[in-house]
Amino acid sequence: MAETLLELSGISKTYPGVRALDDVNLRVCRGEVLGLIGENGAGKSTLMRVLAGVIEPSAGVIRIGGNEHARMTVTEATQCGIAFVHQELNLFENLDVAANVFIGREKLAGGPLKLVDNAEMRARVMPLLERLGADFTPTTLVDNLSIAERQMVEIAKALSIDARVIIMDEPTSSLTISETERLLEVIADLKAHGISVIYISHRLGEIMSCADRVVVLRDGRTVGELARDELSHAAMIRLMIGRDLKALYTPPMRAPEPGGCDITGVVTSAFPDRQINLSVRRGEILGLAGLVGAGRTSLARAVFGVDPLLGGEIRIDNTPVGVASPRDAIRQGIYLVPEDRKKSGLVLELPIRENVTLASLLDHARMWLVNSAAERKIAKDQARRLSIKAPSVDIEAVTLSGGNQQKVVLGKWLSMQPRVMFFDEPTRGIDVGAKSEIYALMRSLADQGVAIVMISSDMEEVIGVSDRVAVMHEGSVSGVLERDQFSEYNVLRLAVGHALETMETAAP
Amino acid sequence: MMKKELGLFLLLAVISAITGAINPAFLSFVNLLNMANLIGLFGVFALGEGLVIITGGIDLSLGSMFALLGVVFIDLLTTYQVPWPLALLLVLMGGLALGGIQGFLITRLKMQPFIVTLCGLLIYRGAARYYTSDSTRGFGYGDEASTLSNIASGNIGGIPNTFIFLIILALVLGVLLHRSVYGRWLYAVGKNEEAARFSGINTNLVIATAYVISGGLAGVSTVMFVFYTNSVSPSSFGNFYELYAIAAAVLGGCSLRGGEGSILGIVLGTALLQVLQNLVNILGIPNSLNFAVMGTVILIGVLADQQLQARRRRKAALASLARTAPKSKDSTILQSAALPTRAGDQA
Numbered sequence: 001m002a003e004t005l006l007e008l009s010g011i012s013k014t015y016p017g018v019r020a021l022d023d024v025n026l027r028v029c030r031g032e033v034l035g036l037i038g039e040n041g042a043g044k045s046t047l048m049r050v051l052a053g054v055i056e057p058s059a060g061v062i063r064i065g066g067n068e069h070a071r072m073t074v075t076e077a078t079q080c081g082i083a084f085v086h087q088e089l090n091l092f093e094n095l096d097v098a099a100n101v102f103i104g105r106e107k108l109a110g111g112p113l114k115l116v117d118n119a120e121m122r123a124r125v126m127p128l129l130e131r132l133g134a135d136f137t138p139t140t141l142v143d144n145l146s147i148a149e150r151q152m153v154e155i156a157k158a159l160s161i162d163a164r165v166i167i168m169d170e171p172t173s174s175l176t177i178s179e180t181e182r183l184l185e186v187i188a189d190l191k192a193h194g195i196s197v198i199y200i201s202h203r204l205g206e207i208m209s210c211a212d213r214v215v216v217l218r219d220g221r222t223v224g225e226l227a228r229d230e231l232s233h234a235a236m237i238r239l240m241i242g243r244d245l246k247a248l249y250t251p252p253m254r255a256p257e258p259g260g261c262d263i264t265g266v267v268t269s270a271f272p273d274r275q276i277n278l279s280v281r282r283g284e285i286l287g288l289a290g291l292v293g294a295g296r297t298s299l300a301r302a303v304f305g306v307d308p309l310l311g312g313e314i315r316i317d318n319t320p321v322g323v324a325s326p327r328d329a330i331r332q333g334i335y336l337v338p339e340d341r342k343k344s345g346l347v348l349e350l351p352i353r354e355n356v357t358l359a360s361l362l363d364h365a366r367m368w369l370v371n372s373a374a375e376r377k378i379a380k381d382q383a384r385r386l387s388i389k390a391p392s393v394d395i396e397a398v399t400l401s402g403g404n405q406q407k408v409v410l411g412k413w414l415s416m417q418p419r420v421m422f423f424d425e426p427t428r429g430i431d432v433g434a435k436s437e438i439y440a441l442m443r444s445l446a447d448q449g450v451a452i453v454m455i456s457s458d459m460e461e462v463i464g465v466s467d468r469v470a471v472m473h474e475g476s477v478s479g480v481l482e483r484d485q486f487s488e489y490n491v492l493r494l495a496v497g498h499a500l501e502t503m504e505t506a507a508p
Numbered sequence: 509m510m511k512k513e514l515g516l517f518l519l520l521a522v523i524s525a526i527t528g529a530i531n532p533a534f535l536s537f538v539n540l541l542n543m544a545n546l547i548g549l550f551g552v553f554a555l556g557e558g559l560v561i562i563t564g565g566i567d568l569s570l571g572s573m574f575a576l577l578g579v580v581f582i583d584l585l586t587t588y589q590v591p592w593p594l595a596l597l598l599v600l601m602g603g604l605a606l607g608g609i610q611g612f613l614i615t616r617l618k619m620q621p622f623i624v625t626l627c628g629l630l631i632y633r634g635a636a637r638y639y640t641s642d643s644t645r646g647f648g649y650g651d652e653a654s655t656l657s658n659i660a661s662g663n664i665g666g667i668p669n670t671f672i673f674l675i676i677l678a679l680v681l682g683v684l685l686h687r688s689v690y691g692r693w694l695y696a697v698g699k700n701e702e703a704a705r706f707s708g709i710n711t712n713l714v715i716a717t718a719y720v721i722s723g724g725l726a727g728v729s730t731v732m733f734v735f736y737t738n739s740v741s742p743s744s745f746g747n748f749y750e751l752y753a754i755a756a757a758v759l760g761g762c763s764l765r766g767g768e769g770s771i772l773g774i775v776l777g778t779a780l781l782q783v784l785q786n787l788v789n790i791l792g793i794p795n796s797l798n799f800a801v802m803g804t805v806i807l808i809g810v811l812a813d814q815q816l817q818a819r820r821r822r823k824a825a826l827a828s829l830a831r832t833a834p835k836s837k838d839s840t841i842l843q844s845a846a847l848p849t850r851a852g853d854q855a
Contacts, residue, residue: 350699
């Protein structure tokens with residue numbers, strides 16, 4: 001066994017009521033590529049943040065270079081040679097490559113004047129870029145670089161601090177195939193120079209091709225470790241899943257009706273070369289699963305008219321509908337409960353009442369003057385129906401808890417006439433009680449004949465709530481599962497781009 | 509919501525009382541009417557500016573609009589002998605059109621309001637000066653528009669018509685902003701444009717309309733100012749007036765971040781500014797200190813308001829915590845904790 005460079009033992013991280021990490025052990029050897037995999041929310045990113053010094057662990061020890069740390073600070077982590085190449089790159093687009101590499105530790109010249117020594121920094125960055133085979137120079141503006149090139153800048157930054165471990169969190173999620181291959185070459189080169197890489201990815205194929213060893217996390221725990229010769233897709237997926245799902249499912253009161261929403265050949269700006277075909281019947285809850293970045297939110301935004309529709313057709317009850325703006329979509333009865341309720345769902349500083357009626361105000365007005373009594377009644381009805389916990393409908397939405405804020409967003413749409421509703425991560429950051437209320441509400445909407453699409457990264461929710469599950473992979477629908485095919489294994493296989501093992505044609 | 513206006517009103521009253529105590533001439537009928545006239549003149553376009561500021565934008569072009577529309581207006585009446593109702597209509601439409609162009613550039617072409625209206629400021633001023641070859645335009649000895657002049661600079665029972673017009677306008681805009689669907693949309697767009705768009709509001713139209721209203725009111729103000737000064741010198745007419753409007757709006761509780769402010773506040777802000785100017789004269793403070801006094805009062809006013817707001821927000825936060833606290837054991841607090849882990853893997 002190679003020399004151990006870094007060891008995490010017994011790392012736990014508890015937030016009030018939630019165990020994000022539970023007694024995690026992880027060892028990294030010198031010059032090794034360690035694959036770290038797990039479902040959305042398994043704790044991979046949290047663990048890496050502990051290592052990078054961003055989060056303080058509740059318990060456990062970090063051993064590196066013969067020293068023990070109960071916790072790290074960002075500075076200590078850097079000094080220990082731990083570098084982090086983020087999923088969302090943290091670069092200053094308005095500065096050049098050299099300035100980004102040395103950000104916060106600029107080389108100085110001019111003595112007491114403390115001027116920035118650009119020449120020195122550029123001279124130091126140049127050899128790093130050559131080593132990475134980059135075809136841009138230290139003076140190139142980051143704004144002009146592609147995502148892949150920006151990643152090289154991050155790696156150069158890691159090399160400039162003499163990093164011994166480089167953490168890469170989903171590094172290839174926005175790269176093309178050739179760029180990915182290039183990155184894997186760079187990783188091989190780093191390895192040859194004795195630098196270790198912790199490689200986090202949902203793409204099992206890449207893990208197969210570059211990892212020396214794979215550690216699997218599930219629900220904040222280390223659930224398994226696979227050596228290079230034990231690696232296979234099936235083995236990895238088997239370890240990633242395997243928890244008992246609670247029975248959440250309430251069957252529909254009646255069979256799905258014909259009609260509903262048909263999405264044919266839709267192209268979104270996020271994946272201009274992929275087409276999406278998807279159908280959801282009235283009275284049905286269609287779960288839309290997939291890994292983060294698979295294009296689910298882009299689809300919802302395009303159907304709701306927020307982003308332009310680059311192609312394809314949307315039909316409701318077999319009538320084509322045009323959705324050039326959210327206003328058009330709303331007129332057609334297509335509503336979206338957005339992923340980020342604080343940014344897109346609510347005007348936080350306005351009272352509950354005004355948020356509830358924001359989309360339907362003209363219906364509660366005469367000659368454009370708001371009928372306050374009618375408005376208040378609508379808001380109170382929704383507050384009662386959704387049991388929004390607030391002393392009155394006149395208090396600002398910002399003072400509510402997450403669950404109650406989400407209910408206000410729902411109240412806005414339920415006070416109108418929904419035909420097709422998209423819920424994007426409807427229960428993220430919401431407590432258990434409010435979650436089951438929201439599930440019950442979706443079911444009752446479906447029973448009233450609304451077609452419901454629920455985008456969710458929570459496997460328990462996808463399998464427990466949906467009548468059918470469509471899975472997206474890299475911009476298109478990779479399969480649709482009926483209830484008797486529901487399993488975490490099947491969803492995950494489709495999500496990472498594999499066909500089902502007993503492939504039944506997943507007709508839309 | 510009304511606390512801010514009440515505070516402003518008290519400030520206005522206290523300053524007036526102190527000034528009146530030092531020099532009773534301040535409270536003389538003549539002086540009060542003179543101030544009322546000025547409040548009317550400056551209030552009209554400050555209200556338009558206020559609407560723009562509530563969208564989160566700014567209109568820097570107003571003063572130059574006065575100069576351009578002013579020279580055109582006088583030329584229409586004197587050189588071209590256009591009947592005054594038509595001239596009035598044309599100037600109004602001119603203001604609406606300029607506002608419309610600015611609104612179009614800001615919403616459709618996604619340019620920054622500051623830049624668009626700053627360029628407006630430069631272009632309109634330049635156009636006015638070129639059009640007149642930099643010469644002052646005024647009325648001759650004829651009575652080209654005596655009727656309109658009487659309306660614009662006259663009074664009813666001693667009360668200046670400008671002031672009466674401002675009160676009527678404030679009532680109309682008050683209903684528009686505080687009671688109508690458009691007003692609600694304006695606040696929503698100013699506070700969170702994305703959420704407004706996600707609620708099906710045509711945010712571009714809402715914002716552009718604010719600029720159109722501001723331009724239209726600039727047209728009205730132009731006519732009122734023309735009859736106040738009786739001549740237009742294109743290089744100085746209306747200089748800095750947009751800043752008076754912005755100052756009045758900010759003093760009246762509008763936030764430059766958008767989504768805040770009220771019609772009553774803007775009117776009170778305008779009144780306070782005019783009182784300050786008057787007080788500088790009446791108390792024999794050197795006239796050169798005029799701007800400095802205004803600046804200081806605005807600075808202190810906005811600072812005090814911010815402190816009060818921060819205090820109120822802390823209180824509200826405590827109150828909401830107290831409301832949810834009994835539940836914190838089982839659920840309510842959990843979700844704030846659940847967020848980081850989930851967000852952790854998405855980020």
